[in-house]
Amino acid sequence: MSTAPRILGGRYEVGELIGRGGMAEVHAGHDTRLGRSVAIKILRSDLARDPSFLQRFRREAQSSAGLNHANIVAVYDSGEDTFVEAGGGTVDIPYIVMEYVDGQTLREILNDEKKLSSDEACRVTMGILSALEYSHSKGIVHRDIKPGNVMVTRGGNIKVMDFGIARALADVGATMTSAQAVVGTARYLSPEQAQGESVDPRTDLYSAGCVLFELLTGRAPFVGEPVSLVYQHIGEQPQPPSLYEHSVSPELDAVVLHSLEKKRDARYQSAGEFRSDVLAARSGQEISAAALASTQAAGDSTEVVNYTRRGAALAAPTTRRNSTSVTSRSVRAAVCGLSPSSRPSPPSSASATSS
Structure with a gap:
């Protein structure tokens, strides 16, 4: 016995499940009005x-x-569909129709x-x-840029998705949920998200x-558990990528550290500034003075250093100026969704996840 396909909004035919997230499921579908997937x-x-x-x-x-x-x-579209529960009650289920x-x-x-290779x-x-650059120009901060929210098409095009926790720049409480928990992926x-501060384009x-x-x-x-990751983002300095992958150029080290x-x-x-430097590093051209300064602050005052070519760098952690002191109080505050200056409450689970 065949079952009629589920239709949303009188036009969208719901097909097979192709993805599942923390709060939603994604199905392949067909727009019967426009005849497109x-x-x-x-x-x-x-x-x-x-x-x-x-x-x-x-x-x-x-x-x-x-x-x-x-x-x-x-x-493309959004709407709500009435779902009948097992007990006979009804609930409106929202949906989003996407590319x-x-x-x-x-x-x-x-x-x-x-x-990936450095070029890719x-x-x-x-x-x-x-x-x-485009979403920021429209006043929208994504707040959850991660590999799981970036698609690569079969033709190699890049597509950012899932603006589920995005906020407008005008929203002053943009890092916090109503439950006062840290939002993002650990x-x-x-650092500003981890400490419960407001977000802006530089957060993304x-x-x-x-990701780079x-x-x-x-x-x-x-790396580590979510609480440890929060601590590290707030107060520990990252090592240059070339410490783990020798083929990474000094210029890319500088871009990432900056x-x-x-x-x-x-x-x-x-x-736009970030993209220009990535392009310059990719093509072997000169990167910005600001990026060079970040690498110089890592321990060399005259030139960009390929750390994998210095044996000492493999044995000793990088010391950088302006390092942030982090106390257990500030970590507890971050996990509870408070700024370090706030009075800490008993630890609770963060919305930040480790994947």
């Missing part, structure tokens, strides 16, 4: 009565709908290949930064720097 993101029914998840899901639809860029997964992307996430690619890592990062969390650039580091080396700049500066005023100030 789409992806349909549907909030999980067990979360549909939770106001915080409803707000986050609707915010994603609102944030993404106004973004029209080649490096951002397009959102169907035929490809893999960066996370899937890294799981298979472990790392730069190309992918430039695509991410192009998307961020491996790619900026730090996360993009973490992983693309080059096969590992994130910091993107991972703890203080926002010390790192890249725009996605």
